[in-house]
Amino acid sequence: MLYPLYVWKDKNSAYGASFPDLPGVFTAADELNALPAKAQEAAATMYEGETHIPEATSIEKWKDAADYADGYWMLVNIDRSRINTKPVRLNISLPENLLREIDAFAKAHQLTRSGFLAQAALKAMAR
Incomplete structure (x- = not known):
């Protein structure tokens, strides 16, 4: 499922990213092309053992929000089947x-x- 990922980069720092649709899921990577894999890992860790993973919305829902004014957007495929929601x-x-x-x-x-x-x-x- 494609989730909007908000990306920012401060001077002398890694790329930071967060999912408005997945509260609490943040990630970072030194290289922009590493963000999708890091995002999958962060989502899997955050929602491990949870019974409900929020659905993705469109970027249009978030693009004009003040909290997301200083960065840019990516669509990232989060493979929800790789997130094991049943704890063992x-x-x-x-x-x-x-x-x-x-x-x-x-x-x-x-x-x-x-x-x-x-x-x-x-x-x-x-x-």
Whole structure:
């Protein structure tokens, strides 16, 4: 499904992007052509385990909004079938000190432990 992605770039920074239709989904990339893959990853992480993913709207709905005045728009295909909305419980063993570090990192980045581990796994598999 094609979602409007709002893109901006500040001087000496990466490209930032957000989806007005997917509140809370933000991403960034050093190269513009990397944004679609990063956007898919961000949407999958944000909506992991959710039962409802909002539908896409047209850019026309957002293009004149003041919050989106300083950037530009891209349409990005978000493959909703790659977003697993059904959580699966699993039992894993990790060293206690690693688990403490994971929890501290996740908390500092406003993630759940599961969200962080899923994001780390996706990143590792993308290499």
